[in-house]
Amino acid sequence: MKESLDFIYKEQKELSIIKGVAALLGWDQMTYMPPKGAQERSEQSAFISKLAHERIVSDKLWNHINVLSKSNNFDKLSDINRAVVSRLKKDVEKARKIPSDFVERFSKTTTLAYSAWEGARKKADFSIFSPLLEKIIDLEKEYCGYINLPGPRYNSLLDDYEEGMTVEKLKKEFSFLKLHLVEIFDKIKNSEIYKNQKDLDIKFNVKEQKKLCNIFIEKMLLSRDNSRLDVSTHPFTTSIGYDDVRFTTNYEHENPLFSFFSTVHEAGHALYELGMPKDEFENTVISDSPSLGLHESQSRFWENMIARSRNFWTYYYPIFKKASPKSFKNLDIDSWFRYVNQVKPSFIRVEADELTYSLHVILRFELENYLIDNEINVSEVPYFWNEKMKEMLDIAPTNDREGVLQDMHWSGGSFGYFPTYAIGTIYASQLFNKLARLDPDIYDEIEKSEFKNIITWLKENIHKHGRIMSAEEIIKNCCGEGLNAKVFVNYLKDKYYSIYEL
């Protein structure tokens, strides 16, 4: 038993080393790698992934896990070891369900599909991508067969990103959410403020944008000693190690809100990564986030609940104004706050406002379910996409680039990923609601940009748990209930009815 315990700890440690190496390969690819390095980089990343996969599914590891899982041995383990062994067993068991030839076929198909998607997107021609999307959907269904969770097939896909979440539960929450989002959006559309709202001409150079981002990072108590901000086309966050977390933003837009909100969003992810449980859980499978939804809750919390709030801009409006007085001429704090939260239906998910964003997600969730359940064919996706856009957002894409081809997720075979964006957004509202009721002083603190108490609360209630529980259990522990779209809807009504004077 001692030998088996030693083995699984050593193996987890080495897997965590490999994970850090893989993260660095990925980070560098998105930030500094010269363009021609791409081919060799994909081989390097594939090699490291394969190395990790081989170790996870090795019979040796599986045998040691089984020694420790035998009831007479398991009962003798400490609480911590029991948690680690159970969690590890679940992960390995799942990984071992997938035949290695499937892993290879999947990887080859998604590599081809990514290129096809890029080409299709450039030409705004779905037909270039659709043959590969068909193959991917066949692979997804095959995958569901291996995982074979109870209930609808899609549950087996969802589980990879949001373990424990089910289609049944999501359909319920998402249909409620959709109904209310459309309702709120309808009201807003008929308001005078909406009818009169205009785009502003806000221009900051890169240096000014960087300065604003750095002010916020410092206020969030993120240190250069164990984290750093770089630039990439699409902002992201990754951990190279416990004390080496990297996040990125992008300064290409002249409007500083893109780089600023991206920084805030990714800083939320970075703070979570830096808060992962160490000590007894260091370098074990527990020391990770339980789901993408919970991870997204940490970024959306900061981006939406904090940085899009009126209190927040009490502190930052003067700083922005000072950085570019010309842009802020004749623009008082209330107009600016309205502008920051302006509702404006958009074809593109990543450009959507806080209110309509989740509708983009629900659209994808519905289409993914149709496809996995054979309710529609791939060739019908653009039609249904556009229909749903009209239904929810009252706009219709003029081409596939603005529509079905905008996201890369499907080309990578990431079915079941999109819902986590909305789950995270809902969780974020639940967390903020709980915190504000526990400690109404936080509004003052946000006005002063003093985040120490908020950070401590998030660390204590979310970060430190790692994967010891499921995401929903962590939320339930903290907020008294699991995923609840009502809280999010109430938050949105409060906020937007006030902004649009409804």
Added chain:
Amino acid sequence: MKESLDFIYKEQKELSIIKGVAALLGWDQMTYMPPKGAQERSEQSAFISKLAHERIVSDKLWNHINVLSKSNNFDKLSDINRAVVSRLKKDVEKARKIPSDFVERFSKTTTLAYSAWEGARKKADFSIFSPLLEKIIDLEKEYCGYINLPGPRYNSLLDDYEEGMTVEKLKKEFSFLKLHLVEIFDKIKNSEIYKNQKDLDIKFNVKEQKKLCNIFIEKMLLSRDNSRLDVSTHPFTTSIGYDDVRFTTNYEHENPLFSFFSTVHEAGHALYELGMPKDEFENTVISDSPSLGLHESQSRFWENMIARSRNFWTYYYPIFKKASPKSFKNLDIDSWFRYVNQVKPSFIRVEADELTYSLHVILRFELENYLIDNEINVSEVPYFWNEKMKEMLDIAPTNDREGVLQDMHWSGGSFGYFPTYAIGTIYASQLFNKLARLDPDIYDEIEKSEFKNIITWLKENIHKHGRIMSAEEIIKNCCGEGLNAKVFVNYLKDKYYSIYEL
């Protein structure tokens, strides 16, 4: 035989992937890694090194190599395969001579020694470092016992960095070189120009320095598509892949010559890395440089022979002057050229001028030989260091930080490394001498900063050979003779007698 050939090619390919991953871990550590990431990074790097080492010394690889090396099989191989098999056999045979417990002891001792060296250097106190240096020297001797090359023990150390080079040969060349360097230096010291030379107050900000470096990089036809320049404390060059070569510089000094010459030097290394043989030799042991000395010849060629030449400054003097007219007030091109080549004895090797630099190297070579041959004790090193400084450079360090503790090489167990700096410098002069005789037009080309012909010549005569021959064979092929310090001495006399009007 087919199976064995396939195996060794696949294995070399994977080793080259692992090498690229290791290079990225190292590059990131020196450029962008947040300081607290160091502990985890050392574990990541150690893991990847171990992975490579295990594969190199595996019995499976060795057996396949031996199948292919059997004379009846070997004779049937193509020329290329014969070259690859022979080279690989040599490398693997050498690696297999070292017991794995030695590798571990060596790695642990050097890790401790590095920390001790850092502490000792900070306090300028050799006694903090000396107990570990003693251990390292014992390990070096033990290592020589495993490798066991004919002749003096030091040959087995030298071979790791400059394969095929011997102590006998180096002693001969270096004693000739030392004699003449001291003689030239003595003459210079007595010249009027030397007695009147002054430091100049040249100040460029980082932006201006960057611009100058980028102008040169472009002229050297290095493309951002497959290479990049970053910043690190100590400039270096590394290959992440054939199409991903990274080099660095440092802009901390206000005098732009540090960043500029570092960039030129590293660009020489980078050009070599980008020229490694591909096609039939891609991802084989042939596709590498045969020695550190030859690698250094490529950087010194550009730094010394090109960028410290009068012709070079015809093009760059006006550019520098334009970038900071204030610094260049009352400073004509000839004064500037003299300043760039100013001889000034220095305690610190990396700050030395072109003339005295090799004396620093010879000093270390002599001390290393004494230590490995038990002619002196570790405790006597500072004494002999200072004595030799007086003998060669006529200056004596006032403390150990300025003396024996200045370089990190010994703390890493890199005995036999230093001589490659002087070997490379000599080779560089031989290459330039050959090229200038073949094509006297190059002086005009250097005046116009047009390097196409020079680059093509280096690629054809040095880069494309990889490790198909030894460094000295490559030089012999190109220049008609092996290492020859006379050529370097003549070059120095020509240059410095003119500058100091002797």
